[in-house]
Amino acid sequence: MSRIPKAKTDEVVEDMIDGLFSDDPSRQLESATKFNAFLSSHEENLPIDEIVVSEVVPRFVEFLANKDNTELQSAAASVLVCISKKNTEVLIDHGAVPIFVHLLRFPTGYLQLQATGALGNVASASTQSRDYVLRCGALRPLLAQLHVNKHIMMLRMAAWTLSTLCCGQPRPPFHQMKAALAPLEKVLHFNDKEVLSHACRAVYYLFDGSRETFQSFFDAGLVLRLVQLLGYGSPSVIYLAIRTIRNLTNVDDQQTQLVINCGALRFLANLLTRNHRINIKRVACSTISNITAGTKELIQQSVIDANLIPILVNLAQNAKLGIKETALCAIVNATLRGSYAQIEYLVKQGCIKxxxxxxxxxxxxxxxxxxxxxxxxxxxxxxxxxxxxxxxxxxxxxxxxxxxxxxxxxxxxxxxxxxxxxxxxxxxxxxxxx
Structure with missing residues (x-):
């Protein structure tokens, strides 16, 4: 058994490691608890390399699988979660991921929370790691937590871990992730900024731009809920929601009409006139630009009847450059696709200046x-x-x-x-x- 050199750390001592490999369960727990405390106190500068080169990681994985000693399991889980923040490969190499997936079904909330965090850390490391977590079957038990768990910390962690499973390039196949739509729609009604932000991010990455995926989103109620979130009190939630709405209006005219039917125009007008966040205004203008790139009927309904042209002209004249550009694109798309009567209206509203x-x-x-x-x-x-x-x-x-x-x-x-x-x-x- 290799040891952690004393020269590299003054706090990880020989008897702590010896205790992990003891046959005495109480001494195992004591040493595991000491390791957990040690890592927690060095979170900003974890000595992961020293720990990884020793044989303690497979020992902690062994403890993690010990269902007869939940205290030892919990201590081991905490240590492995800390390690996963800096080195996810070692968890994969020593078989921790399938055990963490199994623990998602465990009735003890703390172990569920630790398992969820560890899997999120592994999935966020790389596309390959994400795919490995999915192959280990993490999605279904994770979604079950979003369905049944009402503890705020668990919901936040589960929503974050789900977002890590959805992101990355290439994205996971939609058919593999489609089961997440209904739980996400439920979570998107939860009044917590952090939960909503993670859920919106997951939805953003899930959308692949196809008609079929749009229809699945619409049938699951996600389109309506995302539109409603444009009126939420948190700018970060609004920004994450409107990014997806912009993509939803970039499929085709029929899908764009469905977004409008959900009440998007009223929220877009409010964001352009009452919201001071540059990134939100830019994406709002870009969303309108997608709409004005459609049919004459969409242009009439989306910008003229909704009285958005005066707002766009004002932004094109007076806003910061990034917003000016997207506002101009919305106007110019209307000049290209609109009827002559609509173009006359644009000119009367001052778009030439x-x-x-x-x-x-x-x-x-x-x-x-x-x-x-x-x-x-x-x-x-x-x-x-x-x-x-x-x-x-x-x-x-x-x-x-x-x-x-x-x-x-x-x-x-x-x-x-x-x-x-x-x-x-x-x-x-x-x-x-x-």
């Missing part, structure tokens, strides 16, 4: 979006043979110094921007006018 203002933005991607928007507006007037409207739009662009800005863009070393700028100037005879 921010499109011209940001032509001098240092971000070429934003410049390209602005050029797209201006060209879409002019193209719509031309297609409808609305010459007076087109002249009026050109005048609005000139009034915002848009022509001069577009002329300068022709000189930029970017083929895409040069092409778009030149096309506007050449097609509509706007060079050097005004």
């Amino acid at each position: 921010p499109l011209c203002d940001l032509l001098i933005c240092p971000d070429r991607r934003i410049i390209s979006v602005c050029l797209d928007g201006l060209e879409n507006i002019l193209n719509a007037a031309w297609a409808e043979k609305k010459i007076e409207d087109m002249q009026s739009y050109c005048q609005l662009i000139q009034d915002e110094d848009g022509i001069k800005k577009i002329q300068k863009l022709v000189q930029i070393v970017s083929y895409e921007i040069d092409r778009k700028a030149s096309k506007i100037l050449q097609t509509y005879g706007m060079i050097y006018k005004g």
Whole structure:
């Protein structure tokens, strides 16, 4: 048996290790408890290497499997959880994971909690470790805890561990994780910020972008609940929920309509006007951009009838750059997909000004979006043979110094921007006018 060198630590002493390998259960428990206390007192700088190179880890795994001594099991579980924070491979190598999975079914709450934490630590280490935990059958007993357990610490730990099982690339196959949908919907009604955050994160990673998965989410009540959580009091929960909603609106028009039917527009308007978190506003604008990339009916319902265009125009003019960009994308998508009457409405709401203002933005991607928007507006007037409207739009662009800005863009070393700028100037005879 190899030992922990005394030179490397003053606190792990010889008799502690000897006690672990004693045949006396009371001495085993005493030594295991000392190890637990030692690791707890050194949590910031755990001497894991010294412990791993000794033979104590397989001994603790042996104790973990000793169902006749729950005190010893609990002490061993605590030690192994500490070790799993820094070295998960050793738990896998010595067969601890299947035992922890078995302990998820154990009637003693403390062992369940420790087992859940250990499995979460292992699953979070790598995709391979995550898949190993799943192969060991952890999902079903973990979901059972979300169904039946009402202890807040257990719910938090179980929700976190489930989120670790859902994340990573490649993601676990949806058919393997589908059983998690109903428990997650239940947990998402629990009024605790930490539980909700972990559950929302799990839902985010579970969604693979397919129609089939969307339908499963919808049937399980997850779409409705995520929309409702946009009105929750915690910004972190709102952000995690809206990230998934944004992805749900990026499937196709039918699924987007279902999200709208759940009441998403009212919450999105509130987030854009009353929430001060930049990351939330950006994702909210991005969600609306997904909607305006759809049909004319969606544009009418999502941005015009819901009175979101004035809000988007205001953000495109006055918000910070990251929000301006996503607000502009929502507007420009509407100029591309909308009817002429809808584009007229956009112009009347003042969308040309921010499109011209940001032509001098240092971000070429934003410049390209602005050029797209201006060209879409002019193209719509031309297609409808609305010459007076087109002249009026050109005048609005000139009034915002848009022509001069577009002329300068022709000189930029970017083929895409040069092409778009030149096309506007050449097609509509706007060079050097005004």
